[in-house]
Amino acid sequence: MRFESQPISTRAAFAQSILYEYIKKKSGKSELPDLQLTPEKGISDGEPVPDPAYTGRICIVGAGACGLYLAMMLKYLGFSNVDILEASDRVGGRCFxxxxxxxxxxxxxxxxxxxxxxxxxxxxxxxxxxxxxxxxxxxxxxxxxxxxxxxxxxxxxxFKNEPLKDPAFSEIMDTFMSEYNFMNDFNGAFAKWMDPTKPPLKDNYSTRAWLMIEKNWSYKKIANAELSDTSTGLFDQSLTETLIDYADFAAADSKxxxxxxxxxxTVTDTMAELLASETWPSKSKFHPSPGPSPNLQTCTQVTAMSYSFNHQSKPCIKVTTTSPYSQHKPKVTNYDMVFNTTAMGPLQRMDLSKLPLPDDVHTGIRTLSYxxxxxxxxxxxxxxxxxxxxxxxxxxxxxxxxxxxxxxxxxxxxxxxxxxxxxxxxxxxxxxxxxxxxxxxxxxxxxxxxxxxxxxxxxxxxxxxxxxxxxxxxxxxxxxxxxxxxxxxxxxxxxxxxxxxDPYTGGAFALFGPGQFQNVYPAFQGLHVGGHIAFCGEALSAHHAWISGAWASAYMQLMHFLEDRKQLDAVRMLKESPFGGSDGSTKPRDGHGDDEKYRDGDDMDEGPDDGEDQTGGYPHPEEMDESLLLNLLKLRQKEWKS
CATH class of the missing domain: 3.90.660.10 (Polyamine Oxidase; Chain A, domain 2)
Known part of the structure; x- marks a missing residue:
């Protein structure tokens, strides 16, 4: 497969290559075909076929930057029956x-x-x-x-008021960047970096272990290099993480x-205000009237999620919550789709025993470093x-x-x-x-x-x-x-x-250990449990630890959901919206399909336990076929371009 040459960050390019190799391994293909980013209706003649009306109920767990961004996109597209469940007494998460x-x-x-x-x-x-x-x-x-x-x-x-002057570590990082040609040909450089036939495989090393074993640095020299470059203990992160951090901050140094x-x-508070607003999105070609506001509930802790069937015998995710509003008695609600945006600590504390997730995901929830x-x-x-x-x-x-x-x-x-x-x-x-x-x-x-x-x-x-x-x-x-x-x-x-x-985060931000970007990151991409749950957030983005990572993750998982539910008009609309445009502007959209279904809530499920299934036979994660894997790759391409 060929990737377009484009100015993307080293971290995003690394994620691109990781996911590409992951998909090849899963599909058993040595190469994958080129993909078009824009989804097509699948017809060549006649009028475009309107999207099927989506009548499911959606849950967003967490009202941080990622959860609020998801909710804004859903409101922009006209989706109703959206609940946002936040365990703390405020919105914003780590925008605090x-x-x-x-x-x-x-x-x-x-x-x-x-x-x-x-x-x-x-x-x-x-x-x-x-x-x-x-x-x-x-x-x-x-x-x-x-x-x-x-x-x-x-x-x-x-105890000396003098700067540390030890360029040796920077010289090693600069050598890696030039020797592997990371800045000019990342895919080729990454293939060389990860080549298992040419040991040692550097992604399996921590920065400290690499310097000690491969460079024969003394403990004291490594400690001084760590002190001059970062904080005490951070050389225990993966060498690859250190390298791409070095490249990203080098890019920002002169900006x-x-x-x-x-x-x-103020950012997340404003997002919450727009979600509650009766005038946002403002009236436009795409929005004769504002979309419905989601139901935002603070002090509502999710204690369990399980795979089940609703009263219509359709698959759903049962979400159990407790809150002062229900006298702390457990409340169970059925959802067709759940977007979990919490950090891994709170997610691990939930009872997920009845959620058929792949072992790789359970392992990632437990082990991903913060x-x-x-x-x-x-x-x-x-x-x-x-x-x-x-x-x-x-x-x-x-x-x-x-x-x-x-x-x-x-x-x-x-x-x-x-x-x-x-x-x-x-x-x-x-x-x-x-x-x-x-x-x-x-x-x-x-x-x-x-x-x-x-x-x-x-x-x-x-x-x-x-x-x-x-x-x-x-x-x-x-x-x-x-x-x-x-x-x-x-x-x-x-x-x-x-x-x-902080019980609502259990850490500041994700910082991958040896092998975690390679093994944890791809396992969380796309939909899980028959297409009924997705995991989003800065930790699961190429740019973890940044708001941009949280928003990119939210955008891509929503795109995956929309394509799976065959909401292709919504996909186009989202791509041309302020959420999809790199310049933040809304571009004119090709008029395909009937926009009424994005504004009117009359055809949506009513009541707390509807949990309508819209998956169309979406397979279980262990049974994903090549077409699904290729679709996942296609969706990831948007993040890599942003």
């Missing part, structure tokens, strides 16, 4: 700003989760969609990823970065890092260190020299995040509040003193403690969050 709806005048807030987006081709859609479809153009403002101020933010390694003023949760992340912010009486005695003006950028605080992220704004300011005094990952996270209180417990006497605040202040020791008239511990605001206002005196403690 504290406090909610941050005050943009004083910036007394911080992003606990996602906080920045680079302006690179494979993140472009997130920026365009946020500006145009969500109407937040005035909120998308520059994020200073690297400070241009001189001298720049201070650093500290081995502009952006944030959302008011916090990234990184940890911890953030700590302190509210000071003024931006002392900006109004420094030696005239250093730290505006944006990061101070890196091997101290417990790891990284200090400076604000990309200046509200004035005498205004209170919130500083992210610690942003850590991996083992560093585990250790800092052990000091984080559970502020959801009644009566538990942050205090100036808490060890985590004192530790961060001591580390700041060490970090800034190389500057003239650097602040003392007493100075910093005296500048801490303790008036009960937002983020005062401090706030902290450890994602590994």
């Amino acid at each position: 700003t504290y406090p909610k709806a941050g005050d943009t005048a004083t910036h007394s807030y911080y992003d606990i989760g996602a906080m920045r987006v680079p302006d690179i081709p494979w993140m472009e859609h997130v920026l365009n969609f946020t500006r145009e479809t969500l109407g937040l153009a005035d909120k998308v403002v520059p994020y200073i990823y690297t400070s241009d101020e001189k001298p720049g933010p201070p650093v500290c390694y081995n 502009k970065w952006y944030r959302v003023d008011g916090g990234m949760q 990184d940890r992340a911890t953030k700590v912010v302190i509210k000071f009486s003024h931006p002392w890092w900006f109004k420094n005695p030696d005239k250093t003006q730290i505006f944006g950028g990061v101070s890196s260190s091997d101290l417990p605080i790891s990284n200090v992220v400076y604000p990309s704004w200046n509200d004035g020299p005498d205004k209170p300011a919130v500083l992210m005094v610690s942003y850590s990952w991996a083992q560093d995040a585990t250790r800092m996270g052990s000091l984080v209180k559970d502020f959801s417990v009644p009566g538990v509040k942050p205090s100036k006497e808490d060890e985590i605040l004192k530790l961060c202040l001591r580390n700041l003193v060490t970090l800034w020791a190389g500057t003239k008239e650097s602040p003392s511990y007493e100075d910093l403690m005296g500048w801490v605001v303790d008036d009960g206002s937002d983020c005062a005196p401090y706030h902290a969050w450890a994602w590994s403690h």
